Amino acid sequence: MSKIGIPRTLAYFIYFPFWKTFFEALGQEVVVSPPTTREIMDIGVREAVNDACIPIKLYHGHVAYLADKVDYIFCPRLVSVRKHGDFGTETFCPKFLGLPDMVRLALNNLPEIIDERVDLKKGKDELLKVCARVGETLGQSGTEIKRAFKQAMKVDGRFKQLLYQNYTPVEAMAMIFDQQEHIPPPRQETDLKIAVVGYPYAIYDAYINAGILKLLQKEKVRVYTQDMLSDKTMNRQARTLPKSMFWYFSNRAVYGALHFMQEKGIDGIIHITAFACGPDSIVDRLLEIESRRRNHIPYLAIAVDEHTGEAGIRTRVEAFLDMLRFRRDKA
Amino acid sequence: MKISFPHMGYSYIAFKWLVENMGHECIIPPEPSKKTLDLGVRYAPEFACIPFKMLLGTYLEVAEKGAEVILTSGGMGPCRAGLYWVMHQYLLDELNTGIKVVAFEPPLCDLRDFLKKLHWIRKTGGLSLKAFIQVLRITWEKIKAIDEVEMYSHEIRPYEINRGDTTRSLWRALDMLDVANNEMEIKMALQEGIKLLQQIPQDKSRNPLKIGIIGEIYVVLEPAANHYIQIMLGEMGVQTDRSIYLTAYTRKNTIVNLEGDIFSVAKPYLAEAPIGGHGVNSIGETLLYAKHGFDGVVQLAPFACIPEIVAKSILPAISRDHGIPVLTLFIDEQTGKAGVQTRLEAFVDLLEKRRQYKATHKNARLVV
Ligand code: SF4
Ligand code: SF4
Numbered sequence: 277m278s279k280i281g282i283p284r285t286l287a288y289f290i291y292f293p294f295w296k297t298f299f300e301a302l303g304q305e306v307v308v309s310p311p312t313t314r315e316i317m318d319i320g321v322r323e324a325v326n327d328a329c330i331p332i333k334l335y336h337g338h339v340a341y342l343a344d345k346v347d348y349i350f351c352p353r354l355v356s357v358r359k360h361g362d363f364g365t366e367t368f369c370p371k372f373l374g375l376p377d378m379v380r381l382a383l384n385n386l387p388e389i390i391d392e393r394v395d396l397k398k399g400k401d402e403l404l405k406v407c408a409r410v411g412e413t414l415g416q417s418g419t420e421i422k423r424a425f426k427q428a429m430k431v432d433g434r435f436k437q438l439l440y441q442n443y444t445p446v447e448a449m450a451m452i453f454d455q456q457e458h459i460p461p462p463r464q465e466t467d468l469k470i471a472v473v474g475y476p477y478a479i480y481d482a483y484i485n486a487g488i489l490k491l492l493q494k495e496k497v498r499v500y501t502q503d504m505l506s507d508k509t510m511n512r513q514a515r516t517l518p519k520s521m522f523w524y525f526s527n528r529a530v531y532g533a534l535h536f537m538q539e540k541g542i543d544g545i546i547h548i549t550a551f552a553c554g555p556d557s558i559v560d561r562l563l564e565i566e567s568r569r570r571n572h573i574p575y576l577a578i579a580v581d582e583h584t585g586e587a588g589i590r591t592r593v594e595a596f597l598d599m600l601r602f603r604r605d606k607a
Numbered sequence: 608m609k610i611s612f613p614h615m616g617y618s619y620i621a622f623k624w625l626v627e628n629m630g631h632e633c634i635i636p637p638e639p640s641k642k643t644l645d646l647g648v649r650y651a652p653e654f655a656c657i658p659f660k661m662l663l664g665t666y667l668e669v670a671e672k673g674a675e676v677i678l679t680s681g682g683m684g685p686c687r688a689g690l691y692w693v694m695h696q697y698l699l700d701e702l703n704t705g706i707k708v709v710a711f712e713p714p715l716c717d718l719r720d721f722l723k724k725l726h727w728i729r730k731t732g733g734l735s736l737k738a739f740i741q742v743l744r745i746t747w748e749k750i751k752a753i754d755e756v757e758m759y760s761h762e763i764r765p766y767e768i769n770r771g772d773t774t775r776s777l778w779r780a781l782d783m784l785d786v787a788n789n790e791m792e793i794k795m796a797l798q799e800g801i802k803l804l805q806q807i808p809q810d811k812s813r814n815p816l817k818i819g820i821i822g823e824i825y826v827v828l829e830p831a832a833n834h835y836i837q838i839m840l841g842e843m844g845v846q847t848d849r850s851i852y853l854t855a856y857t858r859k860n861t862i863v864n865l866e867g868d869i870f871s872v873a874k875p876y877l878a879e880a881p882i883g884g885h886g887v888n889s890i891g892e893t894l895l896y897a898k899h900g901f902d903g904v905v906q907l908a909p910f911a912c913i914p915e916i917v918a919k920s921i922l923p924a925i926s927r928d929h930g931i932p933v934l935t936l937f938i939d940e941q942t943g944k945a946g947v948q949t950r951l952e953a954f955v956d957l958l959e960k961r962r963q964y965k966a967t968h969k970n971a972r973l974v975v
Contacts, residue, residue: 324920325916325919325920327910327911327916327919327937328916328920353878353879355879361684362683362712362716362717363683363712363713363716363717365683365684365685365716366684367684367685368685369685369913370685370686370882370883370884370886370913370914370917371913371916371917373685373879373882373883373917374877374879374882374886374914374917374920374921376878377876377877377878377879377917377921378917378920378921381876381920381921381923381924382920391878393879517693518693518696519681519689519690519693521690522683522684522685522686522687522689522690523684523685551654552654552911553654554654554656554686554687554911554912554913555687555913556654557652557653557654557655557656557659557687558652558655558687558690558693558694560652561652561694561697561698562693562694562697565697565701
């Protein structure tokens with residue numbers, strides 16, 4: 277049995293249930309790094325190339341945390357997860373494409389890295405093939421791998437169902453893995469409805485965004501994110517744009533935001549973006565303009581980085597909420 | 608129609624000819640200046656890359672001069688460049704410029720769209736298909752000739768005895784190419800231009816340092832964006848080589864094309880390609896420059912350029928493994944010419960010392 281380390285950031289928030297189930301069904305032990313802490317961030321900031329964005333630095337920190345605790349680091353090279361976009365070439369931010377190489381060269385004393393290339397646009401069986409290659413690295417047989425794959429697909433299906441029922445990935449994972457049968461929807465009393473869009477690693481990492489989801493919850497805000505929408509719902513928005521983004525996570529954020537802009541009852545949109553993020557320089561301005569053109573829905577962008585202070589975010593969010601309430605009461 | 612296009616180095620000479628000979632009016636994009644950048648910075652998203660900002664500034668400048676259409680390229684990713692036109696159009700609309708950005712997506716991606724746009728340009732200009740193809744052919748010859756003289760100028764500049772001779776002759780050569788109207792004239796202008804450059808008084812006894820220039824295409828191709836780095840280095844007595852030219856892929860004589868597939872060269876260090884922009888090229892080219900005995904490499908990158916950041920994180924390992932120093936210059940709106948000059952001088956100094964050390968080191972061993 278080997279220990280496999282999965283960093284709790286970047287694509288973690290979408291693929292963890294699948295891969296955890298897969299590895300465990302193969303009899304491996306999965307070790308996940310803890311939610312981001314100050315130490316993890318400091319290590320990341322120190323070790324990663326200093327021009328990188330904060331999520332990439334954080335990833336380095338999480339890998340460093342796991343390095344001496346596991347036999348493998350799971351750092352797949354995400355190239356595509358579907359055939360999508362104007363030319364069918366949707367991929368991930370270039371930093372994802374170079375991630376395994378960046379990590380390997382930046383950090384010392386790493387265990388073996390599982391950097392299997394994930395390029396699912398090539399065909400329907402690709403994911404199984406990826407699993408087969410990962411399984412072989414670990415010395416598993418074909419039948420074991422198939423069985424584990426099936427199990428992982430099942431759990432992944434359940435995970436998505438929970439997301440569509442408006443649970444966040446963090447909540448859904450807790451329900452699946454921590455036997456929390458039911459997280460009672462804590463938001464009976466709803467004052468405002470807000471769509472929070474952005475990259476999962478910016479929205480659901482409470483450290484990097486200074487706990488914005490909690491803050492909203494405390495303010496009796498019902499939060500929706502793009503991850504609660506089905507692909508079908510989101511992809512409808514593609515046609516309303518001159519051209520789709522090239523990047524999976526960016527398209528999800530854009531489509532999600534555009535969908536919520538037209539959704540009745542949504543009071544405002546908050547876009548959480550990483551400071552100096554390349555793709556977001558386009559995503560953010562596009563959403564700002566579209567929110568004005570479509571429906572005049574209030575829009576707030578919050579850029580997070582290693583210096584984001586809780587106080588700063590709180591002030592801006594509270595001012596935004598005040599404005600929304602004022603707007604509603606006036607109507 | 609009044610048509611303009613992005614300014615990239617000296618290519619505007621050929622594109623101006625193209626627009627005019629397609630039967631349209633050309634609004635020549637001015638060389639990017641402080642004003643261009645200021646305009647771009649004012650209206651672009653804060654974290655847009657420098658090329659995006661400079662182009663936006665350029666478009667706003669040509670808008671003032673009455674341009675109605677911008678012709679540019681699209682792209683299929685993975686980097687932002689292929690989405691430039693989308694965001695530029697949004698911003699130009701917000702500012703009510705009335706400009707339409709027409710982007711040619713790669714024909715391999717969308718041939719119909721590509722042909723449709725070509726057809727539109729041709730029809731509105733009133734050219735027959737035959738004449739149109741001829742115009743495109745001549746434009747291509749022009750671009751090739753422009754690249755040719757520029758390439759040659761970088762080769763001889765470090766030998767010039769009177770500082771500035773090369774650049775002056777380059778400009779005269781470009782002027783001659785500017786007025787050439789057919790393949791014959793282009794050929795003659797090119798010959799004349801090369802001759803002009805050859806006639807510059809040179810000191811061939813020099814043994815200039817050799818530096819490879821790598822990085823993102825816009826800041827590599829646009830001297831106004833990189834503070835004329837190749838001229839600056841040339842006048843410091845350094846020979847520079849770069850692989851990025853608009854006509855690069857048709858060339859057999861550049862180092863990079865000698866070595867076949869650049870992606871496979873880069874593979875030991877970066878196992879994925881492409882990653883957008885020239886990220887993988889930067890890695891592969893550094894390896895090639897090391898192999899071909901260059902003294903150093905300068906990486907030119909827009910601030911926060913995603914693929915070049917990936918490359919930069921990998922370059923130190925190459926530098927170490929292959930003993931080739933790399934200087935990364937990230938270019939943003941604050942970068943000043945003096946700062947670039949100082950850093951280059953220090954880098955050149957370091958390379959000189961390394962060379963001397965290597966020479967004495969070798970001698971020492973020979974004695975023993
Ligand atoms: S999408 Fe933005 S935040 Fe994410 S890795 Fe790329 S640059 Fe960083
Ligand atoms: S390669 Fe660099 S400069 Fe070009 S679009 Fe990408 S980030 Fe911007």
